[in-house]
Amino acid sequence: MNIDFDINKIRKFLFSKKKYGIFFQAFLYLLMLGIGFVFFYPLLIMFVESLKDVYDIINPLVKWVPTNIYFYNFIRAWNVLGGFKVLLTSSAYMLLIAACQTLSSALIGYGFAKFNFMFKRPLFVLMICTFIIPEQVTFMPKYILFKSYGMLKTIFPFLVPALFGQGIKNTIFILIFYQFFKMLPRSLDEAAQIDGAGFLKIFARINLPLAVPAIVVVFVFSFVWHWNETYLADLYFETAVRTFPLTLQKFTEYFAKLYPVSESTNPLLKMNESVRMAGTLLCIAPLVVLYVFLERYLIASIDKVGITGE
Amino acid sequence: MIKISLKRKEQLIGLGFVSPWIIGFIVFMVYPLFNTIVYSFSQVRFLLNGIQTTYVKLVNYTDVLLKDPDFKLALPQYFIQIFLFVPMVVVFSILLSLLLNCKLRGRRFFRALFFLPVIIMSGPVIDNLRLTNAITLQGLYNFPVYKFIAEYLPNVISSPILYIFDNAVLILWHTGVQTLIFLSALQKIDRSIYEASMVDGASSWQQFWKLTLPVLRPFILLNVIYTIMDVSMSSLNPIIIQIKSAMFNIRKGFGFAAAASWVYFIIILFAVLLSYLLFGREKNN
Numbered sequence: 001m002n003i004d005f006d007i008n009k010i011r012k013f014l015f016s017k018k019k020y021g022i023f024f025q026a027f028l029y030l031l032m033l034g035i036g037f038v039f040f041y042p043l044l045i046m047f048v049e050s051l052k053d054v055y056d057i058i059n060p061l062v063k064w065v066p067t068n069i070y071f072y073n074f075i076r077a078w079n080v081l082g083g084f085k086v087l088l089t090s091s092a093y094m095l096l097i098a099a100c101q102t103l104s105s106a107l108i109g110y111g112f113a114k115f116n117f118m119f120k121r122p123l124f125v126l127m128i129c130t131f132i133i134p135e136q137v138t139f140m141p142k143y144i145l146f147k148s149y150g151m152l153k154t155i156f157p158f159l160v161p162a163l164f165g166q167g168i169k170n171t172i173f174i175l176i177f178y179q180f181f182k183m184l185p186r187s188l189d190e191a192a193q194i195d196g197a198g199f200l201k202i203f204a205r206i207n208l209p210l211a212v213p214a215i216v217v218v219f220v221f222s223f224v225w226h227w228n229e230t231y232l233a234d235l236y237f238e239t240a241v242r243t244f245p246l247t248l249q250k251f252t253e254y255f256a257k258l259y260p261v262s263e264s265t266n267p268l269l270k271m272n273e274s275v276r277m278a279g280t281l282l283c284i285a286p287l288v289v290l291y292v293f294l295e296r297y298l299i300a301s302i303d304k305v306g307i308t309g310e
Numbered sequence: 311m312i313k314i315s316l317k318r319k320e321q322l323i324g325l326g327f328v329s330p331w332i333i334g335f336i337v338f339m340v341y342p343l344f345n346t347i348v349y350s351f352s353q354v355r356f357l358l359n360g361i362q363t364t365y366v367k368l369v370n371y372t373d374v375l376l377k378d379p380d381f382k383l384a385l386p387q388y389f390i391q392i393f394l395f396v397p398m399v400v401v402f403s404i405l406l407s408l409l410l411n412c413k414l415r416g417r418r419f420f421r422a423l424f425f426l427p428v429i430i431m432s433g434p435v436i437d438n439l440r441l442t443n444a445i446t447l448q449g450l451y452n453f454p455v456y457k458f459i460a461e462y463l464p465n466v467i468s469s470p471i472l473y474i475f476d477n478a479v480l481i482l483w484h485t486g487v488q489t490l491i492f493l494s495a496l497q498k499i500d501r502s503i504y505e506a507s508m509v510d511g512a513s514s515w516q517q518f519w520k521l522t523l524p525v526l527r528p529f530i531l532l533n534v535i536y537t538i539m540d541v542s543m544s545s546l547n548p549i550i551i552q553i554k555s556a557m558f559n560i561r562k563g564f565g566f567a568a569a570a571s572w573v574y575f576i577i578i579l580f581a582v583l584l585s586y587l588l589f590g591r592e593k594n595n
Contacts (some may be wrong), residue, residue, distance in 0.1 A: 035409075039424060041444070045442065046439065104331075114324070115325075117325045118321065127335075133343075134575055135550075136574060137342075138338065138339060140342070141341065142338060142342050164330050164331065164337065224428075230432060230433045230434055231550065231554065235554065251434075273442050287430050288426070288430060290429070299422070
């Protein structure tokens with residue numbers, strides 16, 4: 001019997017960091033769970049709150065588990081947000097904007113990655129520098145510009161800059177395409193060129209199909225960030241174009257318009273934080289659904305795009 | 311037909327691909343930047359057929375920096391964000407990426423969870439969560455550690471620590487993109503370096519400071535700048551809320567808002583410059 005050997009083995013099993021001994025592993029899991037809980041906590045509260053009726057809200061004994069599940073909050077919040085009509089129109093708009101931004105970013109990134117031309121370096125540096133220019137320094141003249149062309153209260157103030165590579169966080173998108181096209185071997189282009197393909201064909205038929213991971217990342221993020229944008233959207237859209245986040249911003253106002261309150265109103269039907277939480281939940285629900293379906297693909301793509309550079 | 315050389319043709323095609331950006335840059339960046347400078351030195355009036363600007367020297371800037379009470383209140387809040395919030399976001403994203411880099415079961419789930427806030431975060435959502443006290447960990451206030459820090463430590467030390475505690479959720483929610491960037495940098499490190507250093511007797515603590523951190527250094531700069539911009543452009547930022555409300559305020563107007571936005575831009579520039587000085591250059595050995 002070699003006891004020494006056994007003890008060493010057990011010690012290794014329990015404490016070793018190299019192969020993740022069981023204690024170290026348990027520690028890591030606890031840490032991960034703890035941090036995961038902090039991440040999840042707001043969503044949990046939001047979910048619990050949104051199921052409470054007014055009696056549960058004022059009852060100090062009810063914290064985590066509502067006495068009965070009150071779905072009516074969701075119905076009212078859904079109506080206040082504007083329902084399917086707003087969901088469909090606003091997502092159609094955002095999809096269009098995202099498509100424009102993806103296309104223009106792909107073109108620009110391709111141009112920077114594959115060709116040499118005069119002032120390429122200074123232009124590229126300028127392009128990166130625009131990342132740190134806050135929107136506030138440029139939006140007043142832009143606002144007047146859009147106003148003079150009658151573009152306010154439409155989606156054009158988002159669409160037109162997106163077409164010209166100046167939309168929301170466009171620098172990032174161009175850089176993603178730049179990195180990706182830079183990684184593709186030049187020999188492919190040369191082979192196509194010898195076969196007589198023109199430059200547009202080389203871009204559209206050879207490079208673009210290979211760039212699907214980059215396209216997915218850019219398209220999804222462009223969509224999500226435009227969807228979540230309220231600061232500029234509020235300024236440009238006013239009330240003509242409604243989106244869920246914009247409505248959520250003025251939730252109380254819209255609620256009062258849809259469900260006028262009087263003295264005799266049932267307290268169950270008044271505005272309260274449960275309805276607001278239901279609204280918040282409905283506002284992020286489409287994004288969460290999108291994320292659940294695309295998560296696997298999205299994160300794999302982010303790796304493939306090589307954001308970190310080579 | 312004029313013959314153009316192959317090189318010349320390539321140049322033209324390249325410029326053709328980039329031309330949307332050049333046009334956009336001039337129309338939506340250079341022209342507005344120039345105009346905002348003009349606005350910031352003038353009083354802007356709206357007329358029926360456009361706007362009228364009258365030159366007023368530095369009045370707008372002195373208004374922003376010295377007279378306006380709202381901006382004076384917003385500025386320190388922003389500095390707290392830059393000097394406390396941003397570093398904490400970067401530190402936590404390094405920790406999270408190290409954690410996710412461990413070969414543990416279920417890390418894919420956690421990676422997905424840690425990235426979820428990037429997708430769902432928007433101004434109104436955070437606002438509503440804040441109104442319901444959902445983004446402060448209520449349970450934390452009952453911990454003895456929290457009470458000890460709040461009561462017994464001097465204010466200079468306790469207030470930043472309490473700020474971090476109070477904003478724990480928001481700090482973590484801002485780490486999504488940064489964590490992924492650090493993670494993919496970590497995954498590109500050659501494992502054999504670690505094995506070699508282990509043979510030489512390096513502890514994992516030393517490995518972290520001498521091997522991992524130098525590799526992450528350029529990405530720290532990238533992520534610090536990203537976080538600064540993320541925080542500065544978030545629609546909850548106290549300063550940009552002031553700028554927007556000043557635009558349509560009768561007392562303040564476009565001139566004031568333009569001056570405020572230039573002051574803001576210069577602050578951001580300094581923050582970026584500072585982070586470049588801290589993390590940008592390689593240290594000379």
